[in-house]
Amino acid sequence: MANERAAETATWREMAVARSLDPARARAEERVQRFLDAAxxxxxxxxDRxxxxQEVVERSGQSLRSFYQYFAGKHELLLAMFEESVRSAAEQVVARVEGTEDPLERLHLFTSExxxxxxxxGGGKGxxxxxxxxxxxxxxxxxxxxxxAAKAFAPLVSAYEDMLDDAAAAGSIRPGLDHRRITGVVLQAVMFNTFADTISASSVRPAEPAAEGLWELLLDGLGVGPRT
Structure with missing residues (x-):
């Protein structure tokens, strides 16, 4: 049972390394990282992204056999890459809010970052x-x-949900909200809003005004006051 639970929570990168029969885990980590960096x-x-x-194998300087030792195919490699990008983003936004005491401002900084x-x-190729x-x-x-997706987004979801909990405890947001659901809505709103910017070619504009506009919408909604 414990092994099953561990498998359910392990990231694709961790499972890729665990597949290796090489007792030198550090070497397995290095090989996986070379595939991730190459991709x-x-x-x-x-x-077109x-x-x-085969291109990953050639760029990494490793063998096709080695690739399939760690990954079942391209989809698993993409999952590992995505989890790495989410983990890195979570660390970056948490660092951005560090030192900010006001719970609502922490949510603001997290969202905008x-x-x-x-x-x-917008800087071109590469x-x-x-x-x-x-x-x-x-x-x-x-x-x-x-x-x-839920598994991959866990680091970001956990961090934002904790901040919502703190904001609710401080009375900075409405009580009784479903923080897990709100977290999903906010993260998706940010991602899809930036995607919409790309489609409309507005991604060349500075990020700050667009981020502030989205934050104001998330914070205040569309209404002009409490409904009677």
Missing amino acids: MALMQASP EFTV YYRICRPS TANAASVMADFAQQLLTKHPDE
């Missing part, structure tokens, strides 16, 4: 960050593989 570099360099397993992370860099590179896969995951 990310290929996605950053490709206008596409790559083949995640918005900035998700936006395409300059996009991991979160924006993985945006298309994120949308595919959310719509076609919701269970995998």
Whole structure:
């Protein structure tokens, strides 16, 4: 039972390393990271964010046999890449709010920083960050593989939900809200809003006004006052 629970919570990267029969875990970690780095570099360099397993193998300087020792196929590699990008984004937004005491302002900073992370860099080929590179896969995951998406987003969901809990305890947001559901709505709103910016070509504009506009909508809604 304990092994089953561990398997349910392990990330795709951890499972990739665990598949290795090599007792030197550090070497297995290094090999997996080389595949992840190669795939990310290929996605950053490709206008359509596409790559083949063979291209990843060649760029990583490893063998096809080694690739399939760690990953069952391209989908698992993409999952591992996505989890890495989410983990990195979670660390970045948590660092952004560190030192801010006001619970509502922490939510504000978290939301605006995640918005900035998700936006395409606009700097041309090879300059996009991991979160924006993985945006298309994120949308595919959310719509076609919701269970995998929930697992991948766990670090961000946990951090934002904790901040909502703190804000509710301080009386900064309405009581009785479903914090888990709100967290999902906010994270999806940020991601899909940045995607909409890309479609409308407004992603070339500074991120701050767009992020502030979304935050104001999330905070105040559309109403002009309490309903009677």
